[in-house]
Each structure stands twice: as structure tokens, then as C-alpha cells.
Amino acid sequence: MIENMGIQGQWFCEIKRKNGDIETFKQPNAIHSNLKDKITDAMNASDINFSCGSNFHGNDGSGQGSNSSSLTAIGAGTAGVSMSLSGLSGYYGMDSSVETGATSNGSGGYYCEWRGTIRVTQAYTVTAIFLGRDTNSGTGAFNTIYATGTSWSNVVLADGDQMDIVWRITLS
Numbered sequence: 462m463i464e465n466m467g468i469q470g471q472w473f474c475e476i477k478r479k480n481g482d483i484e485t486f487k488q489p490n491a492i493h494s495n496l497k498d499k500i501t502d503a504m505n506a507s508d509i510n511f512s513c514g515s516n517f518h519g520n521d522g523s524g525q526g527s528n529s530s531s532l533t534a535i536g537a538g539t540a541g542v543s544m545s546l547s548g549l550s551g552y553y554g555m556d557s558s559v560e561t562g563a564t565s566n567g568s569g570g571y572y573c574e575w576r577g578t579i580r581v582t583q584a585y586t587v588t589a590i591f592l593g594r595d596t597n598s599g600t601g602a603f604n605t606i607y608a609t610g611t612s613w614s615n616v617v618l619a620d621g622d623q624m625d626i627v628w629r630i631t632l633s
Contacts (some may be wrong), residue, residue, distance in 0.1 A: 467633055470489065470492055470628055472490050476618070478621075496607045496630075520533045522581055523582065530582050531582065532581070535554035535601055536596060542554075543555065545591075554566050570620065571632045572629050574628065579619045580622075584618065585617075586616065
């Protein structure tokens with residue numbers, strides 16, 4: 462059987478406001494050439510690592526448990542979901558994970574889902590979101606960007622709000 466393969470993705474955002482209100486929205490995302498390059502490299506090399514399935518940023522900003530009480534810059538070499546915040550330089554991490562049971566070979570294609578969560582203790586405006594791996598120690602940006610949120614509008618979070626991002630990349 463001969464098949465063509467395409468890459469597509471979308472992000473989903475859910476904001477749980479301190480007062481109990483829930484806001485949701487989703488959009489397709491831009492697949493970066495970095496991901497396509499890494500897939501090509503993997504097909505041409507016997508030992509290539511382009512995984513975005515480990516070494517995640519682990520702080521959600523809640524101040525609970527091992528989390529600090531504010532959002533923190535994403536650490537060097539880490540992977541997952543990150544964001545830019547208005548008025549602050551650099552990139553800030555979300556408590557990130559990969560949904561290991563999310564891969565499928567059904568009619569929907571093969572896919573993987575990453576999740577990022579923040580619980581804020583002060584006001585922030587999220588200006589952009591990113592999915593990637595191998596954070597650069599100098600800039601805080603991902604060395605390999607898998608996708609960025611297209612049509613992302615600034616999202617204002619108040620003290621006590623929680624924002625969850627679910628990012629799905631599908632190979633079909």
C-alpha cells in the first residue's frame with residue numbers, strides 16, 4: 462500500500478478562572494520546519510534523538526508542593542510547552558507532560574498529545590505559546606521548535622486562574 466503523509470496539528474486551551482468560569486478555545490497550529498527536518502534526519506541516521514517526551518519543565522507557578530509561587534524561565538535542555546509573557550523577557554515554562562496513551566494508528570492517523578499547565582498567583586498576559594525541545598541555555602528558546610500557536614490572542618490571567626494547553630500533532 463502506498464500512502465502520502467502529511468503533518469498537521471492543533472492546540473486547545475482551557476482557562477479555569479478563580480471564580481469558577483471556564484473559557485475554551487482551539488486553533489490549528491503552524492508546524493515548523495524544525496520538526497520536518499528532525500523527521501527527515503531520523504530516517505537518514507541510525508541514532509538520532511528528536512524526542513519531545515522527556516526532560517520536561519516541571520513548575521506550574523502555583524506555589525503548591527515542589528512548585529515555586531511564580532512562573533519560571535524554562536530550563537536549559539528541557540522540552541514541552543512554553544510561553545512568552547507581556548512585559549517580561551525570555552520564555553516561561555508550563556508544567557509539561559506527554560500523553561503516552563495518545564498515539565493511534567486508526568483512521569485519524571498517528572498522533573501524540575502534549576499538555577502544559579500553569580496556575581498563577583499573580584496577573585500575567587500570555588502573548589504566545591510554543592511546543593518544542595532542547596531549550597537553549599542562552600536565549601531560553603527551544604533549539605527545536607515543533608509548533609507555535611497560530612491565531613493566538615493575548616490571554617490575560619488573574620491571580621488564582623489556571624490555564625491548560627493540550628497540543629496534538631498528527632501524522633496522517
